[in-house]
Amino acid sequence: MKILSTDVAVIGGGTAGLAAYRNAKAAGARAVIIEDHTWGTTCARVGCMPSKLLIAAAEAAYEVGHTAAFGVHIDGTVRIEGREVMDRVKRERDRFVGFVLRGVDNIPAEDKVEGRARFVDKTTLEVDGHTRVQATRVVIATGSSPNVPETFRPLGDRLVVNDDVFAWDDLPASVAVFGPGVIGLELAQALHRLGVRVRVFGHSVHLGPLTDPAIREYATASFAAEFPLHTEAQIHGVEREGDRVRISWAGAQGETVTEHFDYLLAATGRRPNVAALGLEHTGVALDARGVPVFDPRTLQCGDSPIFIAGDANNILPLLHEAADEGKTAGENAARWPSVRPGLRRAPIAVVFSDPQIAMVGERFADLEPETFVTGEVSFEDQGRSRVMLKNRGLMHVYADKASGRFVGAEWIGPRAENIAHLLAWAYQQELTIAQMLDMPFYHPVIEEGLRTALRDAAAKLAA
Incomplete structure (x- = not known):
C-alpha cells in the first residue's frame, strides 16, 4: 500500500x-x-x-x-x-x-x-x-x-432523479414529479412547456423554498393554473406496470384517480x-x-x-x-489550530421558474411576528410587467420595527433573479428602508415594483 x-x-x-x-x-x-x-x-x-x-x-x-x-x-x-x-x-x-x-x-x-x-x-x-x-x-x-424513498425502488428504471434527466436522449411523453421543491418545480415546469405531460405531487403545503404563507399561496395558485399540481396529495398507490408507472391518489371529491406515466421523477430532497x-x-x-x-x-x-x-x-x-x-x-x-470565521454573505436563493421565486435575508418563518412590518406589492398592475405580459407576482419585504432596517424578502415575480441581487447587497450593507428608497429607480422598470413594496413598508414603520 x-x-x-x-x-x-x-x-x-x-x-x-x-x-x-x-x-x-x-x-x-x-x-x-x-x-x-x-x-x-x-x-x-x-x-x-x-x-x-x-x-x-x-x-x-x-x-x-x-x-x-x-x-x-x-x-x-x-x-x-x-x-x-x-x-x-x-x-x-x-x-x-x-x-x-x-x-x-x-x-x-x-x-x-x-x-x-x-x-x-x-x-x-x-x-x-x-x-x-x-x-x-x-x-x-x-x-x-x-434522497429517494425506498417505496419507489421497485419501479426500477422507471424511477429517475434529476441526475438521470440530463442523460435522456429524447423527451418522454409523461412524467410524474414527486416533490414540489426547487428542483421538482423547475424541472416540472420546463418539461411541461416542452410538451411532456406532467403532474406534480407533494405531501404538505410547501412549495419551493417559500415560508411566507401569502407568497406560497399565490405561487401555488399560479403554477397550478399552468400544470397539475397537488401540494397536499393523498397517494393511494405507486407501482410499476410493464414499462410504465401507475399512480393512484385521492381526487377533489375523495374519489380515487389513477394515471400512468413513463417515469416517476423523485425530487424528494438530497x-x-x-x-x-x-x-x-x-x-x-x-x-x-x-x-x-x-x-x-x-x-x-x-x-x-x-x-x-x-x-x-x-x-x-x-x-x-x-x-x-x-x-x-x-x-x-x-x-489549524488557529481558526477564524469565514465570509458569510447575505442569504440569497432563486428558483428559475416562471414567474421566478426568490428569497433574500431572513426568512419569514425565522422572524418574530412582533418585531417586523411587511411591505407588499402585486406585480399584476406593475407598469413594466404589464407591458411585457409578465404581470404575475407578489412580493413581501420585511423591515425591523426598531431600526427600520431591511431584514428580508420573499416573493414570486418577473426577473426576480435580478431584484434579488439588489436586495442581497442592501441586506449585507444593513441598509434601512429609508436608505433604500433614497436609491435611484429608473422608469419604466420592474424594480419600480420593489420601490412600491419599500414605500408600503416605510408607511407601516411610520405608523
Missing part, C-alpha cells in the same frame, strides 16, 4: 473540495485532494447548468406559443424536437464540465488521489486499499446525493454523502443525520482538526456558498 503524508487532505473534488484544496495550498500547506467518482461539480454536471439549459429551451417554446396577445401571430404549430433539445442540453453541459476539468487538470498529479476515502483514525485515510493518506487535518467536501466515510473512527460528534456537528462560522467539527464544507454539511446547498465554505475550510485547515 502506498503511504502519502500531507498537511491537509481534502475529500471530494467538487466546488467546495476544489476551493478547499486551492486555498489550503495558497496558505502554504501541503495538500492532496481525493475523489472517488467523477472530478468536477454537481452544478455543471447535473445541477445548475443543465437544468437552466432545459429551462431555456422551455422558455423559448413557451414564448413562441404566446405571442398573439401582442398582435403577433405565428402561422402553423410550434414543433418541439425532443432529441434536439436534449442534444443541446448535453453538448452545452459538457462544455461547462470541460471548463471545470481544465482546472482539475492543472492540479499536480501527485496531489490527486482517485478512490473512495475512509477514515482509519481522526486524520488518517485509506483510499480503496491502495493508498494510505497520513494527514494532520482533513476537509470533508463529499457533496450530496438525491442527503449529505457522509455515510461511508468511517466517521465513527474520528471521535467527532454526529447529528441525527450522521453529519459531524460543526461550527457554521469556522466549519470546524468540534475541536478536532476536521472541517466540513459544501453540500456535505447541508447549510445552504448552493454553488456560491460551497465555494465560500471551501475557502474557509481550506484556510482554517491550513492554519
Whole structure:
C-alpha cells in the first residue's frame, strides 16, 4: 500500500473540495485532494447548468406559443424536437464540465488521489486499499446525493432523479414529479412547456423554498393554473406496470384517480454523502443525520482538526456558498489550530421558474411576528410587467420595527433573479428602508415594483 503524508487532505473534488484544496495550498500547506467518482461539480454536471439549459429551451417554446396577445401571430404549430433539445442540453453541459476539468487538470498529479476515502483514525485515510493518506487535518467536501424513498425502488428504471434527466436522449411523453421543491418545480415546469405531460405531487403545503404563507399561496395558485399540481396529495398507490408507472391518489371529491406515466421523477430532497466515510473512527460528534456537528462560522467539527464544507454539511446547498465554505475550510485547515470565521454573505436563493421565486435575508418563518412590518406589492398592475405580459407576482419585504432596517424578502415575480441581487447587497450593507428608497429607480422598470413594496413598508414603520 502506498503511504502519502500531507498537511491537509481534502475529500471530494467538487466546488467546495476544489476551493478547499486551492486555498489550503495558497496558505502554504501541503495538500492532496481525493475523489472517488467523477472530478468536477454537481452544478455543471447535473445541477445548475443543465437544468437552466432545459429551462431555456422551455422558455423559448413557451414564448413562441404566446405571442398573439401582442398582435403577433405565428402561422402553423410550434414543433418541439425532443432529441434536439436534449442534444443541446448535453453538448452545452459538457462544455461547462470541460471548463471545470481544465482546472482539475492543472492540479499536480501527485496531489490527486482517485478512490473512495475512509477514515482509519481522526486524520488518517485509506483510499480503496491502495493508498494510505497520513494527514494532520482533513476537509470533508463529499457533496450530496438525491434522497429517494425506498417505496419507489421497485419501479426500477422507471424511477429517475434529476441526475438521470440530463442523460435522456429524447423527451418522454409523461412524467410524474414527486416533490414540489426547487428542483421538482423547475424541472416540472420546463418539461411541461416542452410538451411532456406532467403532474406534480407533494405531501404538505410547501412549495419551493417559500415560508411566507401569502407568497406560497399565490405561487401555488399560479403554477397550478399552468400544470397539475397537488401540494397536499393523498397517494393511494405507486407501482410499476410493464414499462410504465401507475399512480393512484385521492381526487377533489375523495374519489380515487389513477394515471400512468413513463417515469416517476423523485425530487424528494438530497442527503449529505457522509455515510461511508468511517466517521465513527474520528471521535467527532454526529447529528441525527450522521453529519459531524460543526461550527457554521469556522466549519470546524468540534475541536478536532476536521472541517466540513459544501453540500456535505447541508447549510445552504448552493454553488456560491460551497465555494465560500471551501475557502474557509481550506484556510482554517491550513492554519489549524488557529481558526477564524469565514465570509458569510447575505442569504440569497432563486428558483428559475416562471414567474421566478426568490428569497433574500431572513426568512419569514425565522422572524418574530412582533418585531417586523411587511411591505407588499402585486406585480399584476406593475407598469413594466404589464407591458411585457409578465404581470404575475407578489412580493413581501420585511423591515425591523426598531431600526427600520431591511431584514428580508420573499416573493414570486418577473426577473426576480435580478431584484434579488439588489436586495442581497442592501441586506449585507444593513441598509434601512429609508436608505433604500433614497436609491435611484429608473422608469419604466420592474424594480419600480420593489420601490412600491419599500414605500408600503416605510408607511407601516411610520405608523
